[in-house]
Amino acid sequence: MTKYNDDKAWRQKFTENEYWMTSEDEPDDPTTEEQVKVEIGVQKTYQKFLRDKKELKVQRGKHIAYLLDGIRHLDSYFDSLDASRPWLVYWIVHSLDLLGELDKHPDIIHDAVVFLSKCQNSTGGFGGGPGQLSHLAPTYAAVNALAICGTQEAYEMIDRKGLHSFLMSMRDPIHGGFVMHHGGENDVRGCYCALNAASLAGVLTPELTAGIPEFIARCQTYEGGMGGFPGNEAHGGYTFCALAAFLLSSPASHQLLNVPALTDWAVARQTPYEGGFNGRTNKLVDACYSFWMGGVFPLLHAMEYGWRFDAFWNQEKPAYNKSTKEEKGSDDMDSLYLFHQKNLQLYILICSQDDVRGGFRDKPGKGRDFYHTCYTLSGLSVSQHNPDGTTSVVGPNENLMEPTHPIHNVRPIKATRMKNFFSEIK
Ligand SMILES: CC(C)=CCC/C(C)=C/CC/C(C)=C/COP(=O)(O)OP(=O)(O)O
Numbered sequence: 001m002t003k004y005n006d007d008k009a010w011r012q013k014f015t016e017n018e019y020w021m022t023s024e025d026e027p028d029d030p031t032t033e034e035q036v037k038v039e040i041g042v043q044k045t046y047q048k049f050l051r052d053k054k055e056l057k058v059q060r061g062k063h064i065a066y067l068l069d070g071i072r073h074l075d076s077y078f079d080s081l082d083a084s085r086p087w088l089v090y091w092i093v094h095s096l097d098l099l100g101e102l103d104k105h106p107d108i109i110h111d112a113v114v115f116l117s118k119c120q121n122s123t124g125g126f127g128g129g130p131g132q133l134s135h136l137a138p139t140y141a142a143v144n145a146l147a148i149c150g151t152q153e154a155y156e157m158i159d160r161k162g163l164h165s166f167l168m169s170m171r172d173p174i175h176g177g178f179v180m181h182h183g184g185e186n187d188v189r190g191c192y193c194a195l196n197a198a199s200l201a202g203v204l205t206p207e208l209t210a211g212i213p214e215f216i217a218r219c220q221t222y223e224g225g226m227g228g229f230p231g232n233e234a235h236g237g238y239t240f241c242a243l244a245a246f247l248l249s250s251p252a253s254h255q256l257l258n259v260p261a262l263t264d265w266a267v268a269r270q271t272p273y274e275g276g277f278n279g280r281t282n283k284l285v286d287a288c289y290s291f292w293m294g295g296v297f298p299l300l301h302a303m304e305y306g307w308r309f310d311a312f313w314n315q316e317k318p319a320y321n322k323s324t325k326e327e328k329g330s331d332d333m334d335s336l337y338l339f340h341q342k343n344l345q346l347y348i349l350i351c352s353q354d355d356v357r358g359g360f361r362d363k364p365g366k367g368r369d370f371y372h373t374c375y376t377l378s379g380l381s382v383s384q385h386n387p388d389g390t391t392s393v394v395g396p397n398e399n400l401m402e403p404t405h406p407i408h409n410v411r412p413i414k415a416t417r418m419k420n421f422f423s424e425i426k
Pocket residue numbers: 137140189192193235236237238241278279280283284286288292
């Protein structure tokens with residue numbers, strides 16, 4: 001399939017209906033059939049965008065309204081997320097923070113901290129809601145959300161001693177790594193959730209990281225990507241968790257991983273027709289992989305060239321690059337990471353963005369939700385902020401998101417403030 005790298009060819013492709021297969025053609029297997037349906041949906045979406053002469057614009061006001069509404073009120077069908085309430089807080093406050101909006105709402109920040117404090121257990125760690133058992137996933141979400149809230153009240157609310165002992169109790173002495181909760185499953189999400197929370201809260205001790213790089217290295221598969229557990233299929237979500245946890249536990253032992261094979265696999269996750277990422281071989285594009293996969297590239301870059309992010313990302317304001325061009329049709333945007341940053345931004349702005357109601361969706365035909373809004377905006381931010389501190393923005397410069405820390409997925413300034421707070425009171 002042709003890769004439409006330059007904007008002229010991209011416009012021509014979607015203006016001139018040159019699609020290579022129609023819905024009347026009969027693909028001979030269900031996987032191809034699903035893929036063809038997605039490509040047709042994506043083609044129609046790009047064509048409509050061009051026909052309607054719409055602007056390549058992040059609809060900030062609509063996204064902010066959607067998020068501000070969601071943090072205060074959720075409809076009854078959200079009951080299925082009753083064990084993921086700290087996640088809802090994280091998805092929403094991080095989205096607002098990437099849009100530069102959160103710190104204008106001290107009332108929301110205070111109420112979020114009070115709510116999260118009700119999810120913290122006396123034995124350490126956070127549950128999926130008040131009174132629920134401690135679990136690594138909501139613990140990750142709660143600590144990240146508290147870092148984003150960024151107030152003294154938020155920091156002081158964390159029972160760090162209890163957190164450390166809860167995290168230690170999640171270590172799996174038989175297989176290595178961490179289980180997600182007492183008696184629960186073990187996969188690399190556990191390593192990432194535990195070490196990320198420990199790092200932000202300033203309780204990342206050698207007992208927590210011992211053996212973790214070796215366990216993670218065993219998750220690398222014959223394809224090059226990382227599975228959730230040794231022997232499992234390579235997958236974008238687990239690959240992000242594995243790499244981020246690897247860097248948290250051992251910034252210097254990269255020889256344990258086959259980085260070239262991992263890079264090849266990661267590069268192959270960007271879908272040539274749609275422009276977004278999928279999460280595994282022969283699967284469909286999904287905007288949440290804009291972060292799970294897009295976020296892998298800064299981590300690979302850090303492994304290859306050393307950790308240089310904190311230096312320029314800890315600035316209060318993002319590093320606006322004087323040379324950034326408003327990308328309205330020019331073909332001269334460089335990709336400084338090893339993925340096509342412009343095509344990802346086009347997929348996000350045109351196929352994933354709900355430009356009528358606000359929020360972002362997985363793909364055309366699906367509904368918006370807070371999870372996809374968070375990870376699409378996070379992926380948009382990654383694809384706009386280059387490793388050298390410059391920016392590559394599709395559309396007007398107002399489309400630029402705040403930067404996000406590629407390990408913690410909170411704004412770098414928020415991660416640093418929390419870490420500094422705890423290092424001072426140690
Ligand atoms: C911090 C934390 C807990 C991170 C979780 C990371 C993670 C595992 C993300 C994957 C989420 C996702 C879209 C799963 C779908 O799998 P699927 O098999 O339905 O979708 P596919 O067809 O795209 O593979």
